[in-house]
Amino acid sequence: MNTYADSESRRDARDRPAIPAYGPIDALLGFVMFYVLVDRATPTFVDVIPTVLPSVSPSLVRLGLALALWFVFVVTSIDQIRRQLAALGVITHDAITPSSRRRGTPTETEALLYLVLALxxxxxxxxTFDRGIETAVSLIPVVVTIDVTAFVPEDFAVMVVFFLSFGVASYALDRLLIGGLRATFAE
Structure with a gap:
């Protein structure tokens, strides 16, 4: 094989529009995590909010949490649709610049880095999933009632590690899978 021709075809593939745009897998995993957190926190919210605001019924608290889920779902969906349209060049989006539309597929080194980060x-x-979610839920009464004596710094640190590692993994998985799709479409 001619090395010059192979490098030319790689450069041409990297100069093609980057479709699909990065972000949908990261957004989907983030929404699923938000759903799990709201699902696990709903009983705590239902117990705590009426003690602080007695005029608020538990069914109203559940309705508010359901509306929050739908709101986040709609906003996330609209943002992802805008990202994909911006990658096509139909509209503009702050996260998608003309130069990033032309970025193409990740290199082998970047793909390996994303794989390691995802794993x-x-x-x-x-x-840290169970302890991180439990800590997030247990912080609700601490925040609502301002009871700092119930705050456990070690659990808070585990929760921070959980959310950071989840964010890194979902970001890397998004880059890895969308990069793979881009490489498939580029051929």
Whole structure:
């Protein structure tokens, strides 16, 4: 094979429009995590909010949480649609610049880095999932009632590690899978 021709075809592939845009897998995983958190926190909210605001019924608290889920879903969906349209060049989006539309597929080194980040971040997130979610839910009464004596710094640190590792893993997985789709479309 001619090395010059191979490098030319790679450069041409990297100069093609980058379709699909990065972000949908990261957004989907983020929404699923938000749903899990709201699902687990709903009983706590239903118990705590009426003690602070007695005129608020538990059914109204549940309705508010359901509306929050739908709001986040709609806003996330609209943002992802705008990102994909911006990648096509139909509209503009702050996260999609003309130069990033032409970026193409990730290099092998970038793909390997994203794979390692996805595996390490996913493993740490899996190890800390239960404790991280439990801590997030247990912080609701602490924040609502301003009871700092119930705050446990070690649990808070685990929760921060969980959300950071989950964020890194979902970002890396998005880059890895969307980059793979881009490479498939580029051929």
């Amino acid at each position: 390490v971040g996913g493993t740490v997130a899996a190890w």
